[in-house]
Amino acid sequence: METRRLGRTDIKVSEISLGGVAFTWLGKKRSEQLIDFCVENGINYIDIYSGTGEKIRDSLKKHRQKIFISTRGNSKTIDSTLQEFGLDYFDIFLLSMIDSREQLEKAIKEAETLEKFRKQGKFRISGICTHNPSLYSEIIKSRVFRVMMVPVNCIDVIDRKIFEDAKHNGIGIIAMKPLAGGNLRKYDSAIRYVLNLPVSTALIGMARIKEAKQDISVLKNPIITNQDNVFYRKIRRQLGKVFCRYCGHCIFPDPCPEGIPVRTIMMLETLAFQANFKRKVSEKILKSIENCTRCGLCETRCPYKLPIRKLLPVKVKKYLKMTEQK
Ligand code: SF4
Numbered sequence: 001m002e003t004r005r006l007g008r009t010d011i012k013v014s015e016i017s018l019g020g021v022a023f024t025w026l027g028k029k030r031s032e033q034l035i036d037f038c039v040e041n042g043i044n045y046i047d048i049y050s051g052t053g054e055k056i057r058d059s060l061k062k063h064r065q066k067i068f069i070s071t072r073g074n075s076k077t078i079d080s081t082l083q084e085f086g087l088d089y090f091d092i093f094l095l096s097m098i099d100s101r102e103q104l105e106k107a108i109k110e111a112e113t114l115e116k117f118r119k120q121g122k123f124r125i126s127g128i129c130t131h132n133p134s135l136y137s138e139i140i141k142s143r144v145f146r147v148m149m150v151p152v153n154c155i156d157v158i159d160r161k162i163f164e165d166a167k168h169n170g171i172g173i174i175a176m177k178p179l180a181g182g183n184l185r186k187y188d189s190a191i192r193y194v195l196n197l198p199v200s201t202a203l204i205g206m207a208r209i210k211e212a213k214q215d216i217s218v219l220k221n222p223i224i225t226n227q228d229n230v231f232y233r234k235i236r237r238q239l240g241k242v243f244c245r246y247c248g249h250c251i252f253p254d255p256c257p258e259g260i261p262v263r264t265i266m267m268l269e270t271l272a273f274q275a276n277f278k279r280k281v282s283e284k285i286l287k288s289i290e291n292c293t294r295c296g297l298c299e300t301r302c303p304y305k306l307p308i309r310k311l312l313p314v315k316v317k318k319y320l321k322m323t324e325q326k
């Protein structure tokens with residue numbers, strides 16, 4: 001598999017990489033088989049989630065010399081996550097959940113503490129993970145982080161300039177959610193879209209060897225086709241006004257006056273997928289939409305103009321249906 005340099009770091013990541021969300025529900029054996037398959041087929045970068053150490057620690061050890069490993073968290077979680085996975089260091093450590101301006105300011109301050117950990121050899125490259133496109137330019141300008149992990153998929157027309165700017169400033173882009181959290185079933189078109197942008201890798205949360213095989217096979221036909229373009233237009237019409245990008249504008253800085261966790265509810269389908277269709281979101285959260293006064297504040301904040309008031313009950317209903325058998 002071809003590799004691409006991650007910004008101006010010395011890391012060259014495979015064009016397709018393995019997001020570790022499925023290890024939260026897969027058993028140890030299947031997790032290990034998936035990692036073995038991916039590594040044997042050229043994937044050299046894995047992003048791991050804390051809480052999955054028991055299942056993948058041995059695999060990471062087995063392949064450590066051949067793979068780059070990243071994880072997300074904050075300066076307080078570095079030691080415990082290293083310990084959980086039995087690792088000496090991470091290749092990339094990303095500050096996560098940085099979706100508001102205030103969080104970014106804190107993250108930039110926290111970078112000084114992170115630097116101490118880096119000098120102690122606990123990780124090599126620092127990065128930041130955000131879902132909020134309005135922060136990208138600020139992150140690039142700050143030049144504090146060497147890697148940005150951001151959602152990239154064909155539901156939105158992506159402004160190449162931002163990524164070119166990141167590249168120009170030596171910042172590597174890890175494109176997460178290329179399949180929009182399982183919402184883009186036409187994986188080949190979706191992956192081609194992402195890899196035709198100036199990103200270093202498409203980080204895909206694969207759960208099965210069959211999926212990994214399919215995703216990797218897309219690299220044989222990397223050029224965007226007319227059919228792909230038809231798909232992009234269709235998916236934008238279908239999902240553009242219902243798909244939550246998790247940007248956080250509806251909860252930062254003015255959260256819902258009724259305390260409804262709008263973003264969580266808008267993301268329920270993706271959360272169901274991430275939890276392997278098991279019901280993990282509490283009744284209290286699901287029922288909170290009953291308190292909606294339809295004031296519309298959340299909608300005025302949403303840059304994608306999602307009709308949130310209308311969608312909240314639809315999302316809950318769909319989530320209950322998706323998870324009813326489990
Ligand atoms: S419309 Fe409903 S969910 Fe949105 S801010 Fe108002 S009360 Fe909260």
Ligand code: SF4
Nearest residue numbers: 244245247248250302
């Ligand atoms: S509902 Fe809109 S503003 Fe809120 S997280 Fe989703 S995309 Fe962002």
